[in-house]
Amino acid sequence: MSLIPGFGMVRGMALTLRRFFEPKVTVRYPEVKPDIPHKFRGRLQLLYDEYGTLKCETCFQCAQACPIECIDMGGIDTKGRFHVHWGAAETYGERRDESALRRSGRPVPDAAYAHFEAADLSALEAILEEHDHDPAHMLQILEATQAAYGYLPVAALKRISQTTGAWYAMIYGTASYYRHLRFEPAADERQAEALSGRRPSEAAFLSGLDTALGGGSDRRGVN
């Protein structure tokens, strides 16, 4: 608080005047390129499309690009499967817990935490050893890990990241692309066999084609 009444306002006006005569910072893009730090991505925001679906495809590119790894993500991916979190899992869990506690006074139950629990990694160590901790063998490592554990536990993915030196986001990106890989135990026999059998989407396509050729698919079953 200033002693002279109105002095604060004068100071404010002075700043306005000074700014007014300062050179402008508008840059004639694209002729002139502003000096922007490498990896700057503008303001991060999660957008929804007109159908109310999150536009984020959980591709982890943003988390991967973030130089100080301040972005952590979680949720269900676009294929409707379970989705692990990006970012140091422990930090993530603690932060979530803390703010949830602050707001409601109790921790929020989150099925995702179960996936952070350390699995018995001895089988994984053998797999990594066999593949020489070589990130070029990532797919084979992931397939062998799934064969050993029935799914890809987060603890295992983190261990793979540590010992192969591959980004966690890269590993997750690889694992989430291939439809025979999964992040939680198989729901049923058919899914468990998917590693060696025809993918469900192919089977669905073939039967859809059969129906269309044989006189139409059941319109009631759409979507």
Added chain:
Amino acid sequence: MTTLLSTPKAWPRILLERADAPDPTDLDAAVKAGAFEGLRSVVRELGPTGVIATIAASGLRGRGGAGFPTAEKWRTAATTEAARRYVVANGYGADPAVRTDRELLARDPFRVIEGLAIAAHAIGASEAFIAVRAEDVDLVRRLETAIGAATDAGFLGFDVFDSGFDVAVTVRPVQGAYLLGEETILLKSLEGKRGQPEQRPPHPAQRGLHGMPTVVQNIQTLASIPWIIRHGAERFAAVGAAGCPGTVLVQVRGPERDGIAEVPLGTPLRDIVALGGSPERGRALKAVLVGGPSGGILPPGQLDTPYTFDALRSVGAHVGSGSVIAVDDRTCIVDLARILTRYCADESCGKTIPCRIGTRRLSEIGDRIAAGTTGPTDLDRMTDLSADIVASALCDHERLATLPFTSGMRYFSDELEAHIARSSCPAGVCHPIAVAVGAPH
């Protein structure tokens, strides 16, 4: 095993020359029939430049869908400075309804292996891979047996035919996505990465597997090569259409028969459809789906189109997976197109936004047309959207995924109009339109 359809006597057998061998992995029998003769003359006499010249003279074009001249690809890979080079046989067989490449691999593995070794010699590669579906456990085992036998006999491995040429062939099982058939995605998968394509150029022949020049070739392309070397480029060039010589395997699905046929390129579509038999009594041929899930739906009026890469493209279809499906009048074109488009949308790798979202919107518009809840502008929207998708494509999947609806709109506009303007489905398939059939409008 998928049946081989019987074809007219005049059609030569190049790929299926030895497809009826009792034991396909019997190397001695194969060698008696001429296997690895081509490789011998290539490493002993022709040499890399000679073999590339021979393939160029034969006019061989890739059978994987795009029809790219094979010799040109080899020349690029051979002349790009690099420490190592690779050859990859693309045996993934993306279309779930097509078994041609797998069948060829299973029935005559040595023909493909020989073609692969010749390609490796031509570009100066010492490592070659055969990528096949991991779920085909038997095929993987059979190929490994065949490679083992050929290596023991000195056709592969170190110092092939005492020429100093080394080549190691490895089977690589891959699985997990339709798009693994696309070459840059397949290479990503072989590197253990997420399967998304790369911007071209540089083409894989310049920068492919592990950043090294890599020739990716379809199984049938490779299987044509030993025949060309043995019988000469002129004889090969004389088979099939001018500018598009040789034969291809077609997976025919007809009213009477399903199976695989070896067809000279340039054969009119009519003759290929005929291999599957004629429609049942009271039914009529309504359309032909050419090219698999992203194929074009052609009307009977286009049955004279020659089966070549260029002619099919110009009428709005493509060779694609080599699938030719006869569609009779029970089928609703809208229904068929939306099922194909939905599959293509589901399989989009997601890297390109117009593909990921555009194909999904296309299939949604298709669903709306089928459900009778469409607006009058939906066809325009579909046309615009298709054009935008084609214009911004990164890989061919995106461009081709528009074909079912663009060809449907081109040839079956009456049927689409009926759905949109009068809410009626001429084939009586679409619901709730189907319940309105027969009811007064």
